[in-house]
Amino acid sequence: MKLVLNKENIKDTNVWRQAAIELPKFDYEKMSAATMENPTWVHFGAGNIFRGFIAMLQQELLNTGKVDTGIVTVEGFDYEIVDKIYTPYDNLSLLVIMNPDGSLNKKVVGSIGESLAADYSREDEWKRLQTIFSKPSLQMASFTITEKGYSVKNLSHEDILNSFKEPKGIITKVALLAYTRYKSGELPIAYVSMDNCSHNGEKLHDALETVISKWVESGLVEKGFLEYINNPKKVSFPWSMIDKITPRPSQSVKKTLESNSFESTDIVITKANTYIAPFVNAEGPQYLVIEDDFPNGRMPLEDAGVFLTDRQTVERVETMKVCTCLNPLHTSLAVYGCLLGFNLIADEMKDSSLKKLVEKIGYEEGMPVVVNPEILKPEDFIKEVIDVRLPNPHIPDTPQRIASDTSQKVGIRFGETIKAYAESADLDPKNLKYIPLVIAGWCRYLMGVDDAGNKMELSPDPLLDTLKSYVSEIKLGDKESAQDSLKPILSNEEIFGLNLYNVGLGEKIENYFSELISGAGAVRSTLEKYLK
Known part of the structure; x- marks a missing residue:
């Protein structure tokens, strides 16, 4: 029998069990009805991280009888996701965990009780959203809308005013729904950003406050609405840290599923360039840490493996990950992976020099100044990253993807460690070897020429355009052509958080760079020289 994702098909439990696919351990239709009647959790952002991680948290609680409602998922940007991935499959998905040994763990995601497009022109769906936000049962609205989703700085005053009558951006839509909740009796709620960015709760609050303040100034809403949003006893904006790789749907996973009679495998590329399928492929390791601040109560997320803690601890976990245990290693592999012609992070971890580079940056240079959040051990976290997560050949993550926006990342990923060394009584940034080597590698990358000398x-x-202009006259094999070209980059405090020359690293990076441009193959030989 062919396996197809729909609510009738999953009733034939034996067939799914024979295919080694785990089904929800609750009555799906009862859950959906309960969710329609008394929604407790709305999530904005219906993509892969939601289905592959966040929805499975509620599924764990449903499976163990600790809750009886699911999640209402809302897509506020790419409506094709709802129309092509949710509706045709009765809101069901298949989670495929890609283990390092090549085995796959498969589970039907059945905790999504309802899916809606936050499109003001779809009157029925918008009215349904208003109804949901007027329900006293609603405890949380969570978000995975990417960091860009919180930006309202490009909205003109006129745009914000018009958005009250016809909201277009996700933040103005949420603001309007929050107004519905305010008018329904100032009902309490937690707005929880689960996006992978620092101080995410603050970003969400500030974006909403900006829009609502303009509405108040223009007399569109009462001042009391702004006071409501800023009253932590009624409305909270907890911070969180999330970590799980859920890449684009994999063709190899699709083929494996089809060979096992699973037919719901069509990969969709939407007009908004979202790559999505009825299945989600993801790594196994996952972390979610949330500030425990829920004015209307919450579901027992700790029973699903979520860490509930205070804001300072959330920030410490984020700092541990972003400044030491994961993100700096990713950027190191991205820069040198691109230069050396790699197309998969996992393949880089088979390269002895690159593996040693991330070990040196993580264990030797990062760990002496790591921020310890206590609830997670940095030593265990980084060991899992280096030994399990990065080498997983079945996670199709590329150095080219990670190399995006590096100028926006190096200040946090390396600058904070350099500053910690500079502020320490026992450490000297001049003694750093491998972080400067990566920064030099990034400057070499900006030339747009790989180690073989090819474009x-x-x-x-x-x-990018500004940075490229600084290195545009540098020629491979001509060290003299570099001269002072790197100074505008390495002295830029907006990029690194400090002037690298002031801590004795500017010249060291220039020297590394000089070696990296000495000719074709110099990137490889330089790495081997310093990572014997």
Whole structure:
């Protein structure tokens, strides 16, 4: 029998069990009805991280009888996701965990009780959203809308005023729904950003406050609405840290599923360039840490493996990950992976020099100044990253993807460690060897020429044109052509958070760079020289 994702098909439990696919351990139709009647959790952003991680948290609670409602998922940007991935499959998905040994763990995601497009022109769906936000049962609205989703700085005053009558951006839509909740009796709620960015709760609050303040100034809404949003006893904006790789749907996973009679495998590329399928492929390791601040109560997320803690601890976990245990290693592999012609992070971890580079940056240079959040051990976290996560050949993550926006990342990923060394009584930034080597590698990358001397396409970066102009006259094999070209980059405090020359690293990076441009193959030979 062919396996197809729909609510009738999953009733034939034996067939799914024979295919080694785990089904929800609750009555799906009862859950959906309960969710329609008394929704407790709305999530904005219906993509892969939601289905592959967040929805499975509620599924764990449903499976164990600790809750009886699911999640209402809302897509506020790419409506094709709802129309082509949710509706045709009765809101069901298949989660495929890709283990390092090549085995796959498969589970039907059945915790999504309802899916809606936050499109003001779809009157029925918008009215349904208003109804949901007027329900006293609603405890949380969570978000995975990417960091860009919180930006309202490009909205003109006129745009914001018009958005009250016809909201277009996700933040103005949420603001309007929050107004519905305010008018329904100032009902309490937690707005929880689960996006992978620092101080995410603050970003969400500030974006909403900006829009609502303009509405108040223009007399469109009462001042009391702004006071409501800023009253932590009624409305909270908890911070969170999330970590799980859920890449684009994999063709190899699709083929494996089809060979096992699973037919719901059509990969969709939407007009908004979202790559999505009825299945989600993801790594196994996952972390979610949330500030425990829920004015209307919450579901027992700790029973699903979520860490509930205070804001300072959330920030410490984020700092541990972003500044030491994961993100700096990713950027190191991205820069040198592109230069050396790699197309898969996992393949880089088979390269002895690159593996040693991330070990040196993580264990030797990062760990002495790591921020310890206590609830997670940095030593265990980084060991899992280096030994399990990065080498997983079944996670199709590329150095080219990670190299995007590097100018926006190096200040946090390396600058904070350099500053910690500079502020320490026992450490000296001049003694750093491998972080400067990566920064030099990034400057070499900006030349747009790989280690073989061939032209190389660079990943998107908001400062790319400016940065490229600084290295445009440098020629491979001509060290003299570099001269002072790197000074505008390495002295830029907006990029690194400090002037690298002031801490004794500017010249060291220039020297590394000089070696990296000495000719074709110099990137490889330089790495081997310093990572014997």
